[in-house]
Amino acid sequence: MNQKRPMLSVTEALEILLNAAGTGQATEIVPTISANGRVLASAQYSNLHVPPMDNTQMDGYAVRSADCRGGAALLPVIQRIPAGLVGAELAPGSAARIFTGAFIPVGADAVVMQEQTQVEEIDGQTYVRILHEPQAGEWIRRQGEDIREGAEILQAGTRLRAQELGLAASVGLAELPVAKTLRVAVFFTGDELTMPGETLRPGAIYNSNRFLLNGLLQNLQCQVTDYGIVPDSLESTRETLRKAAQEHDLIITSGGVSVGEEDHIRPAVEAEGHINMWQIAVKPGKPLAFGEVNRVSSGAAFFIGLPGNPVSSFVTFLLFVRPFILRCQGVQDVAPRSVPIRADFDWLKADRRNEFLRVKMNEHGGLDLFPNQSSGVLSSAVWGDGLVDVPAGTSFRKGDFVKFIPFDSLMY
Known part of the structure; x- marks a missing residue:
């Protein structure tokens, strides 16, 4: 008797995806x-x-610090150096009027900011009285201070x-x-799907996933071809897979990845290629498929089948598709940023799957839970600030610290 294969953990599934992604695109x-x-x-x-040369951080006067010992030195101003010009060598016993970003003239070793000076005119010559005793290097940005050659x-x-x-x-x-930009084909299965703007017939729903996935893929700089809604039939699904595989690196579908009589994605992919991974111990989003669709010429396009429920599709994209695409693009560090934050709610029912809860930061520095964690409640993803990663078999109480993954670290 065939034994049912155990579901993969989130970590195991990610490892399979990232190993398959390789080291990057052309x-x-x-x-x-x-x-x-x-x-x-x-x-x-x-x-x-x-900077390419020493320059000044301030508007003021470039001087030789040795000329300003004892305080209240009076120096003739013999040149003016705005940013973009190189001044002449500064003679001993003189000063140069200098402006922020301008290069320090040879001979000067300090800048006195203009607030610490007093300008005087004596017999038609401009002098500056230095009211501060500068130290060598004062208000000077050194050559290569930011970047060395x-x-x-x-x-x-x-x-x-x-x-x-x-x-x-x-x-x-x-x-x-x-x-190079990753070429991604998307299509959606389900005879119940209707596009916004069309009349919603009895039993139909609007295709929110089409807009959701297109937006997420655009965030990742993908070149997207949207094949729209494909009829719920094996032949239609196979035909679209063949067409999509020819000129794309990755095919993503939404819906039809479960095991019902109307779920044609798995048999279609197996007929046109193969499935490497099926079902992950994650909530929401258990039915997620990964494989390849053969090209008529040669080679294959990667395939990822996402569940049809909108929150499941959203969360599994963030957890699995996003890191896969980033790794295909050559990014090595694909792990999202996470921080420990206090939960201001109880979560007492441990699940056998790794759960990801939609939560929101509150004004007290803790996390609030969206009251309905159903995989069909897309408003939770708009209300929330991110996800709490709850490992399988884990529960916690209000006041415990949990692993929080902000949405803003998952979108790009």
């Missing part, structure tokens, strides 16, 4: 200004110091944000090598 070169959200394909190094500034696999783009630009990198 790469391309894009303008730095257009690289926001892309994944860096190779480490980047600086070919210059930042030859230093690695960005690691391979970095998901590029605005700050990384600014850093790359600061060392003159006009272009960056990035992983």
Whole structure:
């Protein structure tokens, strides 16, 4: 007699997915200004110091500190140095008017900010009285203080944000090598599904997952082809899988991954390829499939089948699809940020599956539980700030600290 295969743990399922994802996509070169959200394909190094020369942090006067000993030194102002110009060497016993960001002239070793000076005109010559005794190096940013020439500034696999783009630009990198955009096909099964704007017939529901998954994939910079709602039949499902596999790296479906008579995803994928993983000990979202769909020419497209309930689809995408896509793009650290936070509610019924609860931060620094944790209540994902990761067989009481995963660490 065949024994039922035990469900995979969340950790086991992730390991299978990430191992299959490999080490990253093919790469391309894009303008730095257009690289926001892309994944860096190779480490980047600086070919210059930042800043390239000593410069001033303040508007004021560049001086030789030795000329200002004893206080109230009176020095002739012999040059003016705005940002973008290089001044002449500073002669002993003189000062240079200097503005924030300007390079320190040779000979000067300190800047006195203008609030600590007094300007005087004597016989047509401008003098500055130094009302402060500066120390060597005062208000000077040193050459290479931010970045040294030859230093690695960005690691391979970095998901590029605005700050990384600014850093790359600061060392003159006009272009960056990035992983090519992942091509993802999506389609949705269920004769009950109706698009917003259409009349909702008896027994039908609006297809919220279509909008949910498209948005999540766009957040991850994927190139998405949406095949829409596919009729509930084995042949229609197989035909769409064949078509999608030809020009896509990954196929994602929603619905039809259970074991009912109207659930055609598994037999369709097995007919067109194979299933590597089926059912995970996670709540919400147990029926999740992972495999490959063969291409007519050669090779295969990855396949992930998500459950149809909207919260199940949402949570399993965040837990499994997001890290899989990031790893395909070359990101190594795909684990979401989590923090221990106090639960302000009891959770006393331990489940055999790893549960993920929708919660919200309250004004007291704790977490409140959405009262209805059903997998069909999508409003819980809008109300909540994130998920509490409850390991299998675990319960806790109000006041215990739990593992909180903010939504803002799961969306990008």
